[in-house]
Amino acid sequence: MEKINLKALWIEELESFLDKLGEKKYKAKQLAKWIYNKGVTDFEQMTDLSKELRRKLSEVAYIGKLKLTRKQVSKIDQTEKFLFELSDGKRIETVLMREKNRVTVCISTQVGCALNCIFCATGKSGFERNLSAGEIVDQIIAVKGYLKEDEKVTNVVIMGMGEPLLNYENTVKAIRIIQSELGLSISAKRITLSTSGIAPEIYKLADERLKIKLALSLNAPDDELRRKLMPIAKKYPLSEVLEALKYYAKKNDIRITFEYVLIKDVNDSEEQALKLAKLIRGIPCKINLIPYNPIKECPYKKPDEETLIKFRDILYPRAPAVTLRRSKGEDIQAACGQLKAGM
Numbered sequence: 267m268e269k270i271n272l273k274a275l276w277i278e279e280l281e282s283f284l285d286k287l288g289e290k291k292y293k294a295k296q297l298a299k300w301i302y303n304k305g306v307t308d309f310e311q312m313t314d315l316s317k318e319l320r321r322k323l324s325e326v327a328y329i330g331k332l333k334l335t336r337k338q339v340s341k342i343d344q345t346e347k348f349l350f351e352l353s354d355g356k357r358i359e360t361v362l363m364r365e366k367n368r369v370t371v372c373i374s375t376q377v378g379c380a381l382n383c384i385f386c387a388t389g390k391s392g393f394e395r396n397l398s399a400g401e402i403v404d405q406i407i408a409v410k411g412y413l414k415e416d417e418k419v420t421n422v423v424i425m426g427m428g429e430p431l432l433n434y435e436n437t438v439k440a441i442r443i444i445q446s447e448l449g450l451s452i453s454a455k456r457i458t459l460s461t462s463g464i465a466p467e468i469y470k471l472a473d474e475r476l477k478i479k480l481a482l483s484l485n486a487p488d489d490e491l492r493r494k495l496m497p498i499a500k501k502y503p504l505s506e507v508l509e510a511l512k513y514y515a516k517k518n519d520i521r522i523t524f525e526y527v528l529i530k531d532v533n534d535s536e537e538q539a540l541k542l543a544k545l546i547r548g549i550p551c552k553i554n555l556i557p558y559n560p561i562k563e564c565p566y567k568k569p570d571e572e573t574l575i576k577f578r579d580i581l582y583p584r585a586p587a588v589t590l591r592r593s594k595g596e597d598i599q600a601a602c603g604q605l606k607a608g609m
């Protein structure tokens with residue numbers, strides 16, 4: 267009989283697994299805590315479970331673990347990029363960023379991505395498969411093992427490889443594990459999911475009432491340009507996506523983050539800044555401006571400093587909050603849109 271990977275199951279599934287083993291369901295919580303909260307992979311270390319149960323578990327189950335194949339550290343900041351191998355040999359990347367009191371892990375939800383945004387390295391390599399909830403969560407558990415003694419993960423951003431809302435069920439399950447006290451115990455307000463704008467799934471996510479932060483990868487102030495930069499915009503026009511975001515903001519009582527990657531001579535003009543301010547009017551939000559990170563597969567460039575500042579200054583105070591973000595880990599291709607897992 268093939269052994270079951272327990273790091274793919276959450277409480278109800280662990281309960282039914284234990285039930286089938288003839289064990290009491292309440293032990294699922296103890297098991298979950300060992301697997302996700304303590305990151306233990308050896309049943310022998312689960313000291314509050316009986317010897318008999320530990321023996322049974324090791325006969326029929328195992329606890330999967332990502333295999334680290336490479337770790338790079340940025341010389342500019344302390345950003346670290348991890349290349350992990352999954353059980354089927356496929357590879358994903360995860361990024362650890364440090365900033366003042368924050369330690370943020372940026373996790374992937376798919377191997378590759380089908381959406382092919384023109385500025386993104388992940389999209390260039392195509393889609394291979396969805397990650398399981400266990401594989402999504404395991405990136406954080408694995409990175410925790412490389413933190414300094416006095417550090418802990420404070421924030422999680424679901425912005426790595428892939429479109430999380432196209433791997434909806436596994437991503438939501440992973441978020442529940444990340445939030446739970448039996449899991450990673452990271453509060454909703456410290457988790458941000460970034461989407462390219464899959465409108466129907468945004469409504470669905472709103473109704474889950476997870477209360478996590480939601481970011482839209484916007485990148486253009488109108489549909490015409492957005493369709494050129496992000497092919498998915500042909501399916502979901504801005505009017506539809508913005509309505510879905512308003513619904514999300516209302517249901518979860520949060521403000522939306524708009525991410526806008528500034529690309530030289532593509533979306534960085536004064537006129538486009540004014541158009542952008544008008545577009546988001548009335549939505550509780552903040553705008554993150556991200557200077558484009560060049561990748562060798564694309565001819566695009568980063569705007570010069572003066573253009574970046576001018577764009578920001580036109581937007582603020584027309585928009586409620588604007589930050590001009592400095593990319594992390596650019597020298598190790600760990601910045602936004604640069605992840606490709608050696609594909």
Ligand code: SF4
Binds near residue numbers: 380383
């Ligand atoms: S930006 Fe996001 S959605 Fe677009 S291709 Fe890259 S990973 Fe996929």
